[in-house]
Amino acid sequence: MHRPDTTPRPSLYYPYRVHDAWLPSQHPRDGRTPVVIAGGGPAGMVTALELARHGVPSVVCQADVQLSQGSRAIVFTRRSLEILQQVGVADRMTAHGLPWRFGNSFYRGQHVFRMEAPHDPDDRFYPLLNLQQQYLEQFLYEACVASPWVDFRWGNKVTHVALEDAGVRATVDTSEGEYVLEADWLVAADGGRSGIRSQLGLPMEGTSYEGLFVIADIQIDLPLPTERRAYFDPDWNPGNTVLMHRQSQGIWRVDYQLPAGESPEEALRPESLKARIDAQLAMIGFGGTPWQLDWCSVYSARTLTLPNYVHGRVVFVGDAAHLLPIFGVRGANTAFQDAQSLGWHLAYTVKGLAGPSLMANYSAERVGAAREIIAEAGKSTRFMTPPTRGFRLLRDAVLSLSLTQDFVRPLYHWRTSRPHEYTHSALNSPGDDDALFPAGPAHGAPPRNVRLGPDAYLLDDLGGGFDLLYFTTGAHLPQAVIDVVQAWRQRGVALRVTAVGCADPVHGADRTVPDPEGRAWARYGVSTSGSAYLLRPDQHVCARWITLDAPRLHAALQQALPTY
Incomplete structure (x- = not known):
């Protein structure tokens, strides 16, 4: 019989609750x-x-x-x-x-690279x-x-x-x-x-890397901003990498690579954790600052x-x-x-x-x-924890040159996770105008947000079904387009129409979004009334048209919902 642990998990900051088992x-x-x-x-x-x-x-x-x-x-x-x-x-x-948007890389006490994640006024959330x-x-x-x-x-x-x-x-x-x-x-x-x-x-399928890292969450008061901090080849951990992140509730995450041959059991001994965290704090100028360990673990890069x-x-x-x-x-x-x-x-x-x-x-x-x-991650992993002597020589050369040469410093970039674009998806419409758009999210891309008011954004009301974004200066959708929308709804497909560009409600649309400054049109590469985007229920683009017509809308929906 399955008997899960009912002892509340220890934490300096989070009150764990043991729930009643479903029997x-x-x-x-x-x-x-x-x-x-x-x-x-x-x-x-x-x-x-x-x-x-x-x-x-x-x-x-x-x-x-x-x-x-x-x-x-x-x-x-x-x-x-x-x-x-x-x-x-x-x-x-x-x-x-x-929230944060900057990352910093340090080598031999020198700040050698600063990453800046882009942030636009049209984005509701920080990067x-x-x-x-x-x-x-x-x-x-x-x-x-x-x-x-x-x-x-x-x-x-x-x-x-x-x-x-x-x-x-x-x-x-x-x-x-x-x-x-x-x-x-x-x-x-x-x-x-x-x-x-x-x-x-x-x-x-893939690769498991030999390098091991300790994750240690410590409660400590450090007067540092919420930014990623990476330290390469520190004196106390030569040849390896240390990462630091501020978290909520006064918690800091410290990740550090273990020397070759050290076991996870050895790395997690209290005396080992204390010595290494103390050494890291001393290196960044906060030696002697009191701290408490909340949680620790060991992981490998795979x-x-x-x-x-x-x-x-x-x-x-x-x-x-x-x-x-x-x-x-x-x-x-x-x-x-x-x-x-x-x-x-x-x-x-x-x-x-x-x-x-x-x-x-x-x-x-x-x-x-x-x-x-x-x-992408393999590139970052091989830089953080070189798997061979050749990769280590290359990494060490970048580290050394970065002290004096600006051109190598972007190699520190950690290639932050980004949403995948389904460029070659079988659900993308082959008969639309994707190739004709000068800008905007293309086939398979996620949508772009647009600020509509003090606390209102375009994506707030998109998703949960297919979304047709219809860019127009007119008072109504073409009747043939409305007929296609209604026909697909009768099949049970959730399909909502948002008209973008008019101050007054547009007939045939479920909602109308004014765009007096043309920001939505610009972000979607639209210059012609009657242009449109079709978004899948996960908000990724599956079709877009310079001028929408009913037969191509019907064909795009058939492509996105294959019956075979």
Whole structure:
């Protein structure tokens, strides 16, 4: 029987709560459910909340009875906050987190590079936000509980998955024994050590690096700004790298690379942690400042992915699908993009609005994203922790030259996580005007936000279905376009029309967004009334037209929702 630890996890700043386990004896026997989600971490909960937005119920099985221990993921990108806004928790994140946009690299006491993440007045969110993962999980869990579409079950561990022709039988273990859940689909969101991935015998592809890093969260008062700080080849840790981040509640994250040959057990001994953290604080001018350890762990850098995320009626998401190094804040931020994509692909499949090729597209797009990230992250990883003598010689040459030569300093750039663009997606319309636009988000790109008022932005009301952005100075949409919109709605497809550019309501549009300064038109590369963008439910562009007509809108929707 599965008996999760019921001792509240220790923390200097976060009050852990032990939740009551969901027990089968206290509930009626389950009928067949559309979706079971194995894993109640960020990837699993965002998937559940995305499914809920599309009216698809899910059962979330979480093995533990409390939130994850330690700060874990702490840096969230602007695109992640836009995704979290869609599921209702971004405001709480920004209220508790620390926004920032600068990163600093130091070598031999010299400040050799300063990264500046772009920030535009039309962006609602800062490029980056620091907040410990427990808070994110708390906000997501409370959103799940508030949703009638999500059945969240603490203390339930999926131990076995049986694939069937038209569904899945999941064996779930609890503290009073096992029960079986029958579902149309199972989402494996059970993390980097995915038991479901192991049970199905699915190998991952990529590279595991030998370098080990310690994560140490300490409570300390340091008069430093909320900016990433990277120290290369410090005297106390020669040849290695140290990273520092400010977090909420007076917590600082210190990551440092271990010397070759040192075991994780040796690295986590209290005397070892104290000596190294004291040495780092002394090096940056704060030796003797009192601090307390809150949490620590050891990780290795890995760049691995499954080559396919869909296996029968089992679909993988987040760390269960891929393992990415933390350099460039790629772990949780990539998982959110997975979950947002999976939510609509799976919902439209479950509801019969598309054929099986839609789920194959989820896999193709997100595997492509993982491989792009692996290529980028590999560069950062090889710079942070050179895997061979040749890479170390190259890295050391960059470090040495950076003391006097400006041209090498951009090589310190850590290639921050960015949203993947599905440029070659099978869902993109082949008959639109994508190639004719001089600017704006192209095929497969996420949308661009536009500030509409003191606390109003274009993306605030987009998502949850297909969105047609119709740029116009006229009083109404063409009747033929309205007829296509109505016909697709009658099929059960959520399709909302936003007219951009007029002060007065536009007939045929669900909402009208004035654009007196033309900022929205400029950001979308539009100069002609009648231009339009079609956004998928995950907000990525699948078609755009210099002049929209009804047949091409119909064709674009058919392309985005294949029936085969």
